[in-house]
Amino acid sequence: xxPIARPQRADARRNYDRLIAVASEAVxxxxxxxxxxxxxxxxxxxxxxxxxxxxxxQHLLDAVFHERIVLLRDEAARLAEGEPDPLAALGAxxxxxxxxxxxxxxxxxxxxxxxxxxxxxxxxAHDMLRWSVGTLLTRAQEAGVARTDIDGSDLLRIGHGAxxxxxxxxxxxxxxKRLIRLLMDGVGTTTKA
Amino acid sequence: xxPIARPQRADARRNYDRLIAVASEAVxxxxxxxxxxxxxxxxxxxxxxxxxxxxxxQHLLDAVFHERIVLLRDEAARLAEGEPDPLAALGAxxxxxxxxxxxxxxxxxxxxxxxxxxxxxxxxAHDMLRWSVGTLLTRAQEAGVARTDIDGSDLLRIGHGAxxxxxxxxxxxxxxKRLIRLLMDGVGTTTKA
DNA sequence: CGACAATACGGAGACAGTCTCCGGTTAGCA
DNA sequence: TGCTAACCGGAGACTGTCTCCGTATTGTCG
Numbered sequence: 001x002x003p004i005a006r007p008q009r010a011d012a013r014r015n016y017d018r019l020i021a022v023a024s025e026a027v028x029x030x031x032x033x034x035x036x037x038x039x040x041x042x043x044x045x046x047x048x049x050x051x052x053x054x055x056x057x058q059h060l061l062d063a064v065f066h067e068r069i070v071l072l073r074d075e076a077a078r079l080a081e082g083e084p085d086p087l088a089a090l091g092a093x094x095x096x097x098x099x100x101x102x103x104x105x106x107x108x109x110x111x112x113x114x115x116x117x118x119x120x121x122x123x124x125a126h127d128m129l130r131w132s133v134g135t136l137l138t139r140a141q142e143a144g145v146a147r148t149d150i151d152g153s154d155l156l157r158i159g160h161g162a163x164x165x166x167x168x169x170x171x172x173x174x175x176x177k178r179l180i181r182l183l184m185d186g187v188g189t190t191t192k193a
Numbered sequence: 194x195x196p197i198a199r200p201q202r203a204d205a206r207r208n209y210d211r212l213i214a215v216a217s218e219a220v221x222x223x224x225x226x227x228x229x230x231x232x233x234x235x236x237x238x239x240x241x242x243x244x245x246x247x248x249x250x251q252h253l254l255d256a257v258f259h260e261r262i263v264l265l266r267d268e269a270a271r272l273a274e275g276e277p278d279p280l281a282a283l284g285a286x287x288x289x290x291x292x293x294x295x296x297x298x299x300x301x302x303x304x305x306x307x308x309x310x311x312x313x314x315x316x317x318a319h320d321m322l323r324w325s326v327g328t329l330l331t332r333a334q335e336a337g338v339a340r341t342d343i344d345g346s347d348l349l350r351i352g353h354g355a356x357x358x359x360x361x362x363x364x365x366x367x368x369x370k371r372l373i374r375l376l377m378d379g380v381g382t383t384t385k386a
Numbered sequence: 387c388g389a390c391a392a393t394a395c396g397g398a399g400a401c402a403g404t405c406t407c408c409g410g411t412t413a414g415c416a
Numbered sequence: 417t418g419c420t421a422a423c424c425g426g427a428g429a430c431t432g433t434c435t436c437c438g439t440a441t442t443g444t445c446g
Contacts, residue, residue, distance in 0.1 A: 147375070150372075157358035157359065158351075158354065162350075162354050175346075182343060182380065185340075186376060186382070
């Protein structure tokens, strides 16, 4: 469900798709604050067209990252069904989440906007992510292998935080592993202190 | 050690101090991307003066937050000496760190710039923070109560991440507590998996 | 097949923020 | 008091955001 009802006319649809494709590239190489007018130019349309399809930068980013978020949701569903060990499933998803954040420049910024300003848009993305981690966490909690004093929202946020602070590229691989281990050990601590 | 050698002339020093004071306010109420020209105007100087003292926004932010970072370093030193329980000391510092991040708008953004671009400036701030958490973590590790597969840099980053994702103000108080508990339980996990 | 409405396009331009250049001013010293 | 180095700050170039509206295109209907 894109943020704006899919345009009807053929040329509109063409431009819409083209804008997303170009924006995806631009964000990948320039980060979340790539110039919008430049994206429009690269897509061969005027700024007016871009802003009609995507009133704000957030709308565009939402569309750009929608696919990624869906991937993460599907991965959660797959793990919930296929991985018998609830904690392993949760850890695997968290790893995938953090990998996505590190790989797709701008994704964490886009996500962060949900917390900062009350972005009504991207709420779909947020819900999907919360559902993903929530499902896996609840399962682990019910199996008695995960602490019960945190919820999906907590885990989503700290995972997000981890994804933001680990350096991208191969440079941060080891750190990412260490931080995920740290988080998962924390999650698995069920002893009441 | 401010980012730029302290100006000699009396009027220069006056403007320098005034700019920091005004910037501090502006950042507090408008965030890290407050308008620099506006800050200059509010300080009663021209943009040229601001940019001569602080070539980039980072330089200014560095000066603005310098005081806060020093506070955190002192707190670490105090805890290292006064708190006999190494893990409690570490937890207390982490709590203080996250509180600072939540309270002073723009601080986490300024810190984040250290990772993103190789900001040579603010390296002092980074070093102080690393020293703070490193001292406390090492002590806990040597006492055998903290895992040894992470270092101060890891803990600093994940703490930073936590500070970024917790909503500011009283709204996030409970979440901050939960996340700190989660992290500290992770840190305290010494069993080799 | 041709013409008409509805729809979409995109350039011009207002506005805001960043940053620089340089002529004019001022502090500090002899 | 007068000189000089140091400093000030406004004008303006540049970049990016976002809007308005005349023009062009699409899809449909006679």
